[in-house]
Amino acid sequence: MADADTIKKVEDGYAKLQGANDCHSLLKKHLSKQVVDELKAKKTKLGATLLDVIQSGVANLDSGVGLYAPDAESYTLFKPLFDPVIQEYHNGFGPSQKQPQTDLGEGKTSQLVDLDPEGKFINSTRIRCGRSLAGYPFNPCLTEANYKDMEGKIRKVFDTLEDPDLKGKYYPLLGMSKEDQNQLIADHFLFKEGDRFLQAANACRYWPVGRGIFHNNAKTFLVWVNEEDHLRLISMQPGGNVGQVLERLIKGVKTIEKQVPFSRDDRLGWLTFCPSNLGTTVRASVHIRLPKISAKPDFKKICDDLKLQIRGIHGEHSDSEGGVYDISNKARLGCTEFECVKQMYDGIKHLIELEKKA
Numbered sequence: 069m070a071d072a073d074t075i076k077k078v079e080d081g082y083a084k085l086q087g088a089n090d091c092h093s094l095l096k097k098h099l100s101k102q103v104v105d106e107l108k109a110k111k112t113k114l115g116a117t118l119l120d121v122i123q124s125g126v127a128n129l130d131s132g133v134g135l136y137a138p139d140a141e142s143y144t145l146f147k148p149l150f151d152p153v154i155q156e157y158h159n160g161f162g163p164s165q166k167q168p169q170t171d172l173g174e175g176k177t178s179q180l181v182d183l184d185p186e187g188k189f190i191n192s193t194r195i196r197c198g199r200s201l202a203g204y205p206f207n208p209c210l211t212e213a214n215y216k217d218m219e220g221k222i223r224k225v226f227d228t229l230e231d232p233d234l235k236g237k238y239y240p241l242l243g244m245s246k247e248d249q250n251q252l253i254a255d256h257f258l259f260k261e262g263d264r265f266l267q268a269a270n271a272c273r274y275w276p277v278g279r280g281i282f283h284n285n286a287k288t289f290l291v292w293v294n295e296e297d298h299l300r301l302i303s304m305q306p307g308g309n310v311g312q313v314l315e316r317l318i319k320g321v322k323t324i325e326k327q328v329p330f331s332r333d334d335r336l337g338w339l340t341f342c343p344s345n346l347g348t349t350v351r352a353s354v355h356i357r358l359p360k361i362s363a364k365p366d367f368k369k370i371c372d373d374l375k376l377q378i379r380g381i382h383g384e385h386s387d388s389e390g391g392v393y394d395i396s397n398k399a400r401l402g403c404t405e406f407e408c409v410k411q412m413y414d415g416i417k418h419l420i421e422l423e424k425k426a
């Protein structure tokens with residue numbers, strides 16, 4: 069059972085959220101007094117409490133989601149909070165629904181012809197998915213030894229990659245020069261440092277131990293190690309050839325998953341630290357210039373209706389620069405991986421048509 073101090077902090081957090089009129093997170097919306105009272109004393113086997121779940125959204129009132137799962141058990145123990153958040157984020161995925169079988173889109177990538185063959189709109193295309201190593205909890209419950217151990221395991225796998233599209237080198241954050249790190253971040257290859265949402269979730273302990281990036285020479289296949297998720301597998305390249313980007317990601321996922329077992333839940337699919345990434349874990353995005361339609365007041369509504377999410381040029385919680393937006397599928401659960409990519413593909417095709425007509 070959670071101790072009195074923890075319970076008090078949960079109650080104070082609830083009061084803070086209630087008093088914050090400019091907070092519009094899913095956490096605030098779904099953390100009712102009834103949910104607080106039902107869950108505030110509970111503790112997972114690894115010792116995670118409701119405070120661990122909500123503390124990022126309490127500290128960051130501008131959160132969109134506002135909660136994280138410290139371990140896999142949290143998704144069931146704190147279900148009365150997670151389920152409505154999951155349902156609202158992922159297109160109504162209800163408590164009795166199940167994530168379909170994985171379908172990355174093998175054999176179907178040729179359907180995804182270049183969205184912008186003349187190179188007028190799309191700077192680059194990126195598809196990423198997250199994976200958690202089976203047998204390890206998420207960030208707040210990991211020890212320094214766990215980080216080292218996990219990094220060691222995955223480095224061995226990187227060493228076995230032979231395919232010319234995939235093979236490359238692992239660069240640990242520990243020992244990387246600030247200059248190299250900042251350049252990789254500025255070029256959109258590496259995760260940023262000091263994310264306040266992750267820090268408040270207690271997800272950056274022992275940083276930079278166990279954190280790093282693998283990439284091939286061309287920086288078109290990359291793997292982030294131990295940032296928000298244990299692994300983020302990424303395929304990206306200049307232009308709008310979504311089919312090529314997906315083809316490379318499929319190759320990478322299939323090669324790596326043969327060697328490492330990943331955590332999958334029968335209902336929630338591939339498990340991730342943030343409930344927004346559950347299921348497929350796929351975010352397929354383009355960096356795109358749509359100067360005419362993006363200037364319209366209803367641009368966000370157009371994207372919402374297409375089930376697309378708009379981010380800024382440096383990822384989540386950043387702003388657009390030079391009229392370039394990051395537009396991706398929003399939902400990742402209740403659909404297949406291929407459907408997530410197709411959601412982005414069809415939506416972007418439509419946006420380009422609107423831009424041409426405007």
Ligand code: ADP
Nearest residue numbers: 192193194256351353354355381382383384394
């Ligand atoms: P994630 O996509 O893993 O959820 P972020 O939104 O923080 O995380 O984005 C991570 C990085 O990937 C950022 O630098 C972002 O600009 C970059 N990125 C995302 N989509 C694209 C894209 N289509 N082309 C180039 N870089 C991209």
Ligand code: CIR
Nearest residue numbers: 131132133134135265342344
């Ligand atoms: C928020 O609620 O805004 C942050 N905690 C991020 C939520 C979704 N993004 C993510 O998982 N990368």
